[in-house]
Amino acid sequence: MRGFYTTLGIDIFKDAVSLPGVSLKYLLRGTLRKRRDAPELYAPEREAYDMLKDAVVGGPSLVFTRKHEAGKTKIRSHKYEDARFCQRVAGYDANALYPSTMFQEMPCGKEKVVFYPFPSEVVAEFENRLKTKQWFGFAEVDISVPKELWDKVEEFPPLFQNNIVPNKAIPENMKNYLRRTNRTLLPGQKKLLGLLSAENRREGDSDPDKALLAEVFKLLGNSAYGKLIKAVERQTRVIYTKDQGKVDREKRSVWFDDMEEIGGRV
Numbered sequence: 001m002r003g004f005y006t007t008l009g010i011d012i013f014k015d016a017v018s019l020p021g022v023s024l025k026y027l028l029r030g031t032l033r034k035r036r037d038a039p040e041l042y043a044p045e046r047e048a049y050d051m052l053k054d055a056v057v058g059g060p061s062l063v064f065t066r067k068h069e070a071g072k073t074k075i076r077s078h079k080y081e082d083a084r085f086c087q088r089v090a091g092y093d094a095n096a097l098y099p100s101t102m103f104q105e106m107p108c109g110k111e112k113v114v115f116y117p118f119p120s121e122v123v124a125e126f127e128n129r130l131k132t133k134q135w136f137g138f139a140e141v142d143i144s145v146p147k148e149l150w151d152k153v154e155e156f157p158p159l160f161q162n163n164i165v166p167n168k169a170i171p172e173n174m175k176n177y178l179r180r181t182n183r184t185l186l187p188g189q190k191k192l193l194g195l196l197s198a199e200n201r202r203e204g205d206s207d208p209d210k211a212l213l214a215e216v217f218k219l220l221g222n223s224a225y226g227k228l229i230k231a232v233e234r235q236t237r238v239i240y241t242k243d244q245g246k247v248d249r250e251k252r253s254v255w256f257d258d259m260e261e262i263g264g265r266v
Contacts, residue, residue, distance in 0.1 A: 019220075019223045020223045020224070020226060021227070022223070023219075024224060024227045039106075042109065044111050044254075045254060051113070051138075051140060055140070060156075062156065064155045068089050069086065070086050070088055070089055071086070071087070072085070072086070073085070099221030099222065102224065105136075107136060107137045107138065144159070145157060
């Protein structure tokens with residue numbers, strides 16, 4: 001296994017101390033450095049970072065119905081008297097779904113945040129630029145599901161948001177489950193990555209001799225995905241120093257949070 005990573009230019013005993021760290025090294029060293037058109041990567045300013053971070057929502061974990069059985073249970077029987085019988089219960093498993101999101105084209109280069117004082121006046125122009133591919137990036141917009149579609153998408157809404165679930169909205173059986181499990185009720189476009197493709201996974205499915213390689217790339221892909229969405233702002237590093245130059249450098253850092261003087265000296 002060490003030899004496999006060595007061929008990628010990674011020493012798993014020196015370059016990283018965990019699989020997510022190894023996967024990040026692989027992405028940045030094994031993928032970006034080998035490309036002639038490698039994108040320019042920058043750490044975003046606080047304003048852009050907060051805007052993107054606040055827009056991240058977790059994958060939905062939904063219970064559509066507690067029980068379905070073909071030919072016996074009905075669909076939306078709580079709502080319709082003549083509800084139809086369930087004909088089939090099908091399950092699907094996507095291959096390399098999380099890593100595939102990293103293969104798409106992403107905005108690269110230094111960001112530029114633009115605010116419109118009267119957003120409604122530029123909607124038509126913005127839509128036209130988007131359709132004609134004159135603009136590529138992230139947009140913060142107000143959007144909602146039309147009321148006439150609420151019944152159609154009541155089990156699987158197309159829009160999700162981060163919000164605090166009120167205690168009264170949690171059923172008693174879920175509260176009991178949380179208690180049993182000791183859990184608490186908590187209030188310029190370029191493709192960035194390219195080598196972690198799903199082809200390695202498919203080769204492992206079709207050729208048993210490559211099954212181990214497929215599992216390695218599965219771990220690399222999923223670990224890289226988790227590493228890239230890690231909430232680093234929740235991790236803090238405390239420094240004690242008397243060096244004024246170091247204090248000045250840290251205060252200019254985009255990751256600087258707070259400073260406290262101890263005994264009149266930093």
